[in-house]
Amino acid sequence: MSTHESxxxxxxxxxxxxxxxxxxxxxxxxxxxxxxxxxxxxxxRLSFVGLENFRVMSVDPGFRAALFNTIVYAxxxxxxxxxxGLVTALLVESTRTWQAFYRAAHFLPAMATMAAMAIAWExxxxxxxxxxxxxxxxxxxxxxxxLHNRHTVLPVLAAIGVWQNFGNAMVLFLAGLKAIPQDLYxxxxxxxxxxxxxxxxxxxxxxxxxxxxxxxxxxxxxSLEVFTSVQILTQGGPxxxxxxxxxxxxxxxxxxxxxxYGAAITVVFLVMVCTLTLIQARTMDRRVHYT
Amino acid sequence: MSQRPRLWLGAVGRHSxxxxxxxxxxxxxxxxxxxSLKSPAxxxxxxxxxxxEHFHAIENYTRALTAAPLPxxxxxxxxxxxxxxxxxxxxxxxxxxxxxxxxxAGRDSLFALVLVALLIPHQVLTLPLFVLCYEVxxxxxxxxxxxxFIVSPFGIFLLRQFFKAIPDDVIHAARLxxxxxxxxxxxxxxxxxxxxAIAFAIFSAVSHxxxxxxxxxxxxxxxxxxxxQGIVAFHNNEVGVEYGPLMAGAVIVVAPLVIAFLFAxxxxxxxxxxxxxx
Numbered sequence: 331m332s333t334h335e336s337x338x339x340x341x342x343x344x345x346x347x348x349x350x351x352x353x354x355x356x357x358x359x360x361x362x363x364x365x366x367x368x369x370x371x372x373x374x375r376l377s378f379v380g381l382e383n384f385r386v387m388s389v390d391p392g393f394r395a396a397l398f399n400t401i402v403y404a405x406x407x408x409x410x411x412x413x414x415g416l417v418t419a420l421l422v423e424s425t426r427t428w429q430a431f432y433r434a435a436h437f438l439p440a441m442a443t444m445a446a447m448a449i450a451w452e453x454x455x456x457x458x459x460x461x462x463x464x465x466x467x468x469x470x471x472x473x474x475x476x477l478h479n480r481h482t483v484l485p486v487l488a489a490i491g492v493w494q495n496f497g498n499a500m501v502l503f504l505a506g507l508k509a510i511p512q513d514l515y516x517x518x519x520x521x522x523x524x525x526x527x528x529x530x531x532x533x534x535x536x537x538x539x540x541x542x543x544x545x546x547x548x549x550x551x552x553s554l555e556v557f558t559s560v561q562i563l564t565q566g567g568p569x570x571x572x573x574x575x576x577x578x579x580x581x582x583x584x585x586x587x588x589x590x591y592g593a594a595i596t597v598v599f600l601v602m603v604c605t606l607t608l609i610q611a612r613t614m615d616r617r618v619h620y621t
Numbered sequence: 622m623s624q625r626p627r628l629w630l631g632a633v634g635r636h637s638x639x640x641x642x643x644x645x646x647x648x649x650x651x652x653x654x655x656x657s658l659k660s661p662a663x664x665x666x667x668x669x670x671x672x673x674e675h676f677h678a679i680e681n682y683t684r685a686l687t688a689a690p691l692p693x694x695x696x697x698x699x700x701x702x703x704x705x706x707x708x709x710x711x712x713x714x715x716x717x718x719x720x721x722x723x724x725x726a727g728r729d730s731l732f733a734l735v736l737v738a739l740l741i742p743h744q745v746l747t748l749p750l751f752v753l754c755y756e757v758x759x760x761x762x763x764x765x766x767x768x769x770f771i772v773s774p775f776g777i778f779l780l781r782q783f784f785k786a787i788p789d790d791v792i793h794a795a796r797l798x799x800x801x802x803x804x805x806x807x808x809x810x811x812x813x814x815x816x817x818a819i820a821f822a823i824f825s826a827v828s829h830x831x832x833x834x835x836x837x838x839x840x841x842x843x844x845x846x847x848x849x850q851g852i853v854a855f856h857n858n859e860v861g862v863e864y865g866p867l868m869a870g871a872v873i874v875v876a877p878l879v880i881a882f883l884f885a886x887x888x889x890x891x892x893x894x895x896x897x898x899x
Binding site: 335336338339340342343345346347349350351353354355356357358360361364371414417418421422424425427428430431432433434435436437438439440441442443444445446447449450451453454456458459461493496497498501502505551555557558561562576579580583584589592593596599600603604607608 | 638713720725731734737740744748750769772777803806848868870874878883890
């Protein structure tokens, strides 16, 4: 390695690396430090309180509701998104007509501006002019104030989460399906598995295993990150029924300016996300060996 | 003999399911467009149709564009997304080239640093970055919207992967021709890794056009708001109770990405797939 090449290497890498240190690594370290203080933004003094913020968190009804709701939300969104994504991927894969239309239609929610689409959902779910209640009345059922009823608000937000994510899951499953070698189906047919359901059971699903694991985690991560729909549609209400992790983080940090406490919530969020991401990285490794 | 009707039934079954799921995916879009074409009186009617009886589109869209600074929000979106993408490529490409093709002590540790940064979800950074912007004095400015995003670990990672696949001979030949190292990055590596750069740019544009959390934190002035935050401000102010103009505003905010998506479906899907899978 020549000294000239080294010097060029450092010079070219430096802006990117310094920016990463300033904007990613430094702030992440700062979060752990701030989480150990009682700092309130704007206050000129702060003191170290150790794990006090985490102790407060463990008895804070707002945080507990947010954590609980986020987990419930994820437990609805992940399986529903997986099933819908997988079913639509299998059907799109096996149809020869309108494939492009179906792919575009299903993927559209994944890239459309969620802030604007949340407002569209609000109009769909509107108690008097919303299409959902109109349909229910037409069918002779009871209309519902979906976003203001503490029993319906979280499932409704989860349905919006499924709506937003299942096209993305479908696209990932389609890529997984494409990677299955066609001769495996021929081999399965020789072994007597020639009905579509047999082929699904003996070839497709087992070979999609790694993709499924991986899509589960992607959708899981997206569920932990739910924020926009909550911020626009419910502000965590009614009475904490739709408070979620990122929303409580936002409120404590930037509305109440409880900087130290907000940082502690951020640490919890970071640990949850990193755990899922590391599991994903491990499955990715395994997938490389698999095929 | 019995194969034909069964195949036909299968196709009908598949298309019925897919039409239902497509309707689920498209319903909010259809409803949004439908309301944006209707008059208030028609919205509150008990009888219903997606297509309006009386076309009220011109009134709604005019009101959306004049009652709130919607054109300004859109322009801000273009400025912010454009600046972020340009700076990200400017900073990430040389770094990716150095990490992929140049040999120097500590290179692997620097790449490990990129991988660690890749692991960090951006929401985690909002609080310390907010404090940083506050200390530097760029809250409520374009700089506050743009500078925190000038580097993307995903961008470095993705470009490095593509650069690595380019044969070293290409670089040696360029050096013999007297091309500088930066010249190699911009005139040789980038054109060869164009699909990656485009995928990354699309991912970045979609993320920042749609971003809400960071703008909510850093921007207060309406004149600086990017589209997602703008439509939320519209929703929360007094015009927001008029559903027609509000839906017209939402349509305008969503339209650019949707139109671009319909024209370049595969590039979008690839870009977003790569970005979300990172």
